[in-house]
Amino acid sequence: MSTEPVRFYQVGSFAVGNRLLEDRDRTVQSEPRRSNSLDSGHRACQGCGEALGARYALDAAMRATGGRLVAVNATGCLEVFSTPYPESSWRIAWLHSLFGNAPAVATGVAAALRVLGKGDTRVIGQAGDGGAVDIGFGCLSGMFERNDDVLFICYDNEAYMNTGVQRSGATPPAARTATTEAVGRDPGNVFGQGKDLPRIAMAHGVPYVATATVADLHDLERKVERAMEFDGARYLHLLVPCPLGWGSAPSDTIRVARLAQETGLFPVYEAAFGEVTAVSPIRRRMPVEAYLSLQGRYAHLFGEHPRPDVIARIQAMADDNIERYGLLSGYDYGADRGGDEN
C-alpha cells in the first residue's frame, strides 16, 4: 500500500467517519462509544445547532482529557433545554449558576481543583453569545486577563434565542430579531455594531483563540484538542445556527453554518498568544445570497421590495474577511485528518 493512503482517501474525507482511517484519526463523533456529554431527551428544538455544537465540543474535550472534565454553564437555551427539573441531559459534571458569571464560576472551579490537587481535571465554561459577548463580557475579560486555566466556549447563534430572539451584541447587520424588526427604512439590525469577541480575546494575549462552526467537525475537534494542550485561558467561538431564530429549515442547520464559512461571512481561524496562526480556507466560495436566502431573518432583503444595496454591503463584509484572513488560500489535504499537523 501507499505510505499515505489517507491522503488519497477521497470519499468522506470531510465526513464524520471514514472506514479506512485508523481509530486515532477518526472523529470523536464517529466513535460508537463516544461520551455523548449532552445526551438524548433534551428539549432543544429540532435541528438545534447549539445542542449539536455542545456535544461535538464536549465529547472532543472528554477524549482529550480522558474524561477528566467539569463544565460550567451560563443561563441560556443550552442550560434551559438540558436541565429542566426533573431531567438532566448531561453526562458530565456540570454546574449552572447565572447568566453573566460563567467565566468567573469556571475560574473558581479551576482554582478549587488546583488547591485540592485535582489539577488533572480540566474546566470548560460555556455560554451563548449573550452570556459571552454581552452580559458575561466583564467576567470573561477578567478570566482572560488572569489567564485562568479554563477553555471558554461561546456557542454563537447571534441573538437572545432563549428569550425569543432579541438582538445581542453578536447579531449581524440587517438580521431581523424581535428587537430589530424588519420594518422601517432600514429593516433589521443596524450596520457597524456588534463585537468581534475572538479578536477581543486575542487582544488579551491568551494562549489560544479559535473560531469554528458545526459544519466542519474535523476542524472543530482538532481545535478543541489543541486548546486542551494549553494551560491558561483559551477561547473557542463556535457558530451554531438556530433554526427558530434564523428562520432556517431544521434540516439546514449544518448547511447554513457551512455557507457562513464558505461565503466568508464567518472567518474560521485560530490564534496563539494574540496572533492568527492558521485559517481554514474556503473550499467552495459562495455568494452571500446563498447564505442569506436560506434564512427568514433576511427575508426582507429578497421579498417584494428587494434590497440589493444591503446585500451588496453584506457581500463587502464577506470580501473584507476573505481579504483580511486570506480565506482563499489553497486547501491542504494533509490537514484532512486533523490533529497531526500541529
Added chain:
Amino acid sequence: MLRQIEGSRAVAETVACCRPQVICAYPISPQTHIIEALSAMVKAGDLTPCEFINVESEFAAMSASIGASAAGARAYTATASQGLLYMIEAVYNASGLGLPIVMTLANRAIGAPINIWNDHSDAMAVRDSGWIQLFAETNQEAADLHILAFRLAEQLSLPVMVCMDGFILTHAVEGIDVAEQGAVDAFLPSYEPRQVLDPDEPVSIGAMVGPEAFEEVRYLAHLRQLEALDLIPALAAEFESMFGRPSAGLLSSYRIEDAETVVVAMGSVLGTIKDAVDARRDEGDRVGVLAITAFRPFPRQAVRDALAGARSIVVVEKAFSIGFGGVLSTDVAMATHDHACSLRTVVAGLGGRPITRRSLEGMLDTAVRDELDTLTFLDLDTGIVEREQLRMAETRRSGPSAEHVLHGLQSGPRPVDRPVP
C-alpha cells in the same frame, strides 16, 4: 493571647486559621484591610494551600466563590455596600445552590449620595437572600464569629455572612484574642461538601425548577435555615468550652431583668448603648439592652421570651426602609405581637453619623417618659431639612439635596469628628 491589633487584622488572621482554600475578593472600603492581609499571607506561603484570586468585580468575587465551593473547596470572600449590591444576583444564587461560602460584610451605607461610612443598609438589602446573617458587637466577636460561621455554613450547607461595622470595628485597634490554629482545627473539621463537581461521580447542579417544585425548594431552604436556631447556640456553647471565652450566639441581653424599657440593637453601637444604659440606671431608670447577633435566621421565640417583661421596646437601627421605617423593628414587632408593650424605632448613625452616648441618653430619657415618637431619627438636623424643603418648594429645579445639605453644614455647626472635605 490578647493582642492590641486592628479589627481587620484579627478577622484576617482568624479566617486564615479556618484554612480557606479559595479566596476571591475585589477591594472596597472598608473591607480592604482584611483582604490585603489575607492576600499577603497567601503570597508569603503562610496560608497554604490556598488560591487568592484578584477578581474584576464583586459579582465575579461571589461567582468565583460559587465555583470554588461547588468544586469542593472552602471559599471565603469579603465586601461592603455597593460591592454587595453589585454581587447580589450571585449572593442569592449561592444560597439557592446551598453552597457554604463565608463572607465578611464590612457594613457601609449605600449611595447615592455615595458614602463610604458605616451603617447597615447593605446587610438589610440582602436580608431575604437566604444567607445566614450574624452581627458582631466587638472585634473579638467579629473574629470569633468567623470560626463559628464556617462550621455552621458547612454543617447546614448554607452561606453565612458575618457583619461587622465598617471603620468602627474594621479600623479600630483594640485588645483582641485571636484564636490559635490548633484550637480552630479542633473546632472546625475539614470541608465535606454536600454535593461536589466530580468527574467520577457527575451530577448536574443548578437545574431549572418550575412552578411544580419551586415553592417546595424555597420552603426546604427556610427549614434548613431555621435549623441554625438550634445549631448556633450549640456551636456557641462548644466554642466557649473549647476557647475558654463566650461566643456570640443568637442574641444576648444586658441588665434586662426588671427592665421596663429595653433597647434592641445590632452591631458595635451596642457598646455605646450599654454605657448610656448604665448612666440611666444610675439615674434610676429601669432600662436594659437586647443585643441581636443572628438577624437571619431571626430568633423569633428567643426575642419574644427576652422581651416578655418589657413595657416599652426601643429598636435602635442603622438602617431603615424608606417609606416605612424600621427593618429590625418589624421583625421584633412580629416576635412580640402578643405582648402588651409599645415599640418605637430610632434610626441612628446613617452614613457614619456618630451615635453619641449623650444623644442616646437623651433619647432614653424621652423613651422612659414615654414621649419618644414611634419613628425617631437621632440627631437629625431639622434646620437643614426645613431649609431644604423650603428651597425645593420654591424652585422646581432644585438640584441635588445632598450638596445643599453639605452647603448648609458649612454655615451651620460643624461636628469635629469629620475632617473638612
Added chain:
Amino acid sequence: MFQIRIHGRGGQGVVTAAEVLSMAAFAQGRTAQAFPSFGSERMGAPVVSFCRIDDHPIRTREPVMEPDALIIQDATLIHQVDLFAGLRREAYVIINTSRTLDQLGLGEFSGQLDPDRLLTCPATEFALEQLGRPLPNAALIAGFAALTGEISLDAIDTAIRQRFGGPVGERNVAAATAAYRFVADARAESAHVAAD
C-alpha cells in the same frame, strides 16, 4: 478613662500615632482603643484619630467629643479646623512646632487653658534628626507621654518597636526619647519658674 484626639494631615501618620499610643497603653497592662476619623484620607487632607485609655473594658464606639488631651501634629491646621472643640480647661494640648504659641497666634487663646498643660514641641525636628524624614508622630506621642504621665517612655518604646520594628523602629525610638527628654526638661523648667 483618658481620651485623646489627634489632629494632623493625611500622610503624617495620624492614625498610626493613635494606634501606637493604644499599643503603648496595652503594653502597660491597660485597655486601650484607637480608631481613625473614618474617611477616605488623602495626602494632605486634615485627619483626626482617637485613642482611649482605661483600666476597664472600653465599650463605647463614639468619637472622642471631649478629649482629655489634644495632639496637634500640624500647626497649620489651627486656623483651618475647629481643633479645640469640646476641650475642657484642664485638658492637655501638645502642638508640633518650633515656634511659640504667640507666633502661632494662640497667645490669647492659651489663656483659656492650664499653662502647665499646654506645650509646643519641635517633633518634626527630632524626626528629621533621627529618621531624616518629617514623620513626627513617634516623637510627638513620646512628648505627650512626658507631658501627661499617662504612659511610660518604656511602654512607648515597646509599642514603637512592635509597630515599626527593625532599624526604623530604633530610629523612631531615638526620636521619641529625644522628644520625651525635651518635654520633661521643659516641664521641670516651668515647674522651677513656678517655684520662684
Added chain:
Amino acid sequence: MDLPFAITLDVGSSHANHTGSWRVNRPIYVDRLPPCNDTCPAGENVQQWLYQAESGGYERAWRQLVEDNPFPAVMGRVCYHPCETACNRAQLDEAVGINAVERFLGDLAIEQGWALPPPGPESGKRILVVGGGPAGLSAAYHLRRLGHGVRLVDSAPALGGMMRYGIPAYRLPRTVLDAEVARIVGLGVEVELEHTVRDVEQERAAGSFDAVFLGVGAQLAQRVDIPSGDSSRMLDAISFLHRVGEGDPPLLGRRVAVYGGGDTALDTARTARRLGATEAVVIYRRNREHMPAHEDEVEEALAEGVTVRWLSTVSRLDGDRVVLEKMRLDDRGFPEGTGEFEELGADSLVLALGQTADLSLLDRAPGVDVEEGVVRVLPTMMTDERGLFAGGDTVPSPRTATAAIGHGRQAAAGIHAFLAGTELAEPERGVVASFEHLNTWYYADAPRTKRPELEQARRQTTFDEVIGGLTEENALFEARRCLSCGNCFECDNCFGVCPDNAVLKFGLGRSYEIDYDYCKGCGICVQECPCGAMVMIPEEL
C-alpha cells in the same frame, strides 16, 4: 451524594423524555442505482468493485468484477466506458477513471494468475456457441459457471473475433487477449477453430445440442460502388485490419486515404501510420460533431498526425488521385452534395463504411426473424426459434465489445432459464442516483489521474500499447474518487450530525438504525448524507 431536591439532578435522566413524539417526518435509509452500474453494457456492479478496491482489496474487487465480465484486462483497454460518461463525479471535477481501474485489476489478475470461479456442477446439458468473439466467449464463460457443457466453434484460426481481428494491437496487446481467453477456455470449454458453421440447424441436430448461441459478429464490409480504373488500389478496412491482425499486412504505399467516420476508419488510419504511411487522411462526409467515432479515438488519431477531410465524399478513384465532392449539411444535419470537386493524391484508398453480419447460416432456420442484416431477439436474447439465442453484433446493438459481453451474459442466463423451463425474470432497475441527491461538500476535491501515454514518436511507428496502465497508488486514488452514489458507504455522517444522538451505529458492515424514541425528525442526517442514501418520509399521524 445526598443531592438537594430539584436543584441538583442525576446525569442522563433525560432519557425518560422520549422526544420522538415531536416527529412529523422520519428519516429512512435507501439504496439507489449508481449511474455507472446503470449504464454498463456488460452489466457490471461497478460501484461495488470500486468499493472493494478502495480498501486495497484488489482480488475481492476483481472477483466482484468477473462475476459479470470475464474480460477486465481487455475491457480496461477497449471499452468506451459509458459508465464514465454517466459518472456524477464528472459534475464535481472529473469522472472517476473507472476504465483505468478495471484495467489495473485485469492486469493484476493476469500477473497474479488469479483463477476465474470454477464451473458449477455439471448439468449434463450441452450448448453450441457459434463465434469466438466477445459475445461467444462471454456466453461460454457464464454457461460453464452454470454447469453447462459448451462447444465453441469459430472460423478463424484463433479466438477473440473482432477483439483480435478488428482492434489493432496498439490498443489491445495480444498477450492480454490471449491470457483472458485462455482463462475462459480453461473452464472446460470445447473449442473448434477454423470451422465455419454453414447450417446452424444441421450442426445443432448433429451434435444434439440443447441450445445454441450465435455470436458470429458482423464480418462483412459494407461496399459502395466507387468508379475506379485500378481496383487493386482499393480495399476494405475489415480485411485490412484482419490481415494486420494475422501479421500479414497488405502494402498501402506512402499516402493512404481512408473513407469513413467510425472507429474502424480511425483505427485503419492509425494502423496505416504505423505501417509507414507518411500521410493518413480520413475522408468523412460530415463534420466532427457528427462523427460516430469515439472522441478519445479522434483525439489520439489527430495527435498521431492523422488528418481528416471533413464534409467530403469520394466520387471516384482516378489513378493515384482520389476525387472528392465537397458536401454541406442541411438543417437536419444530413450531407448534400455541393457540386464542387477537389483531388487528393493517394497511393491507396481504404473503405471503412461499416459492417454487416453474414447470416447465411440461418438460411434453413426460417423461424428466425432477420431485419436489416441483424437478428431480432427477446430480452432473454432468444430468437424466434426456441433454443436458438444470439448476441453481439449479430443482433441490434451499439456494436461494441462491451455490449457483446453483456449479451453473452444475458444469453447465458436466458439459456439457463430456457433449459430449466422457467421464465427469466426481468431484473428491476432502482431509481438512479442523480447528482442532486448528493451532498458533495464532504468529498475532497481530486482531479482524475491521467493514464500515462507513450510519447508521440514511438507510438506512430510501433504497435506498442498506446495507453499505459495505472500504478497501484493511482489505481487506489481513482477508486477512492468514487462518490458511492446512492448507497451508504458508512461515512458516519448520520450518526455524527444528529443533535439528539438518535442514530445507532453497529460497526463496520453492520450499518445504522434510527432510534425513533428520540429522533425529532429534523432531517439533518438526510441533508448531510453525502451519497443520497437517506430520505425523509411523512409519519402516519
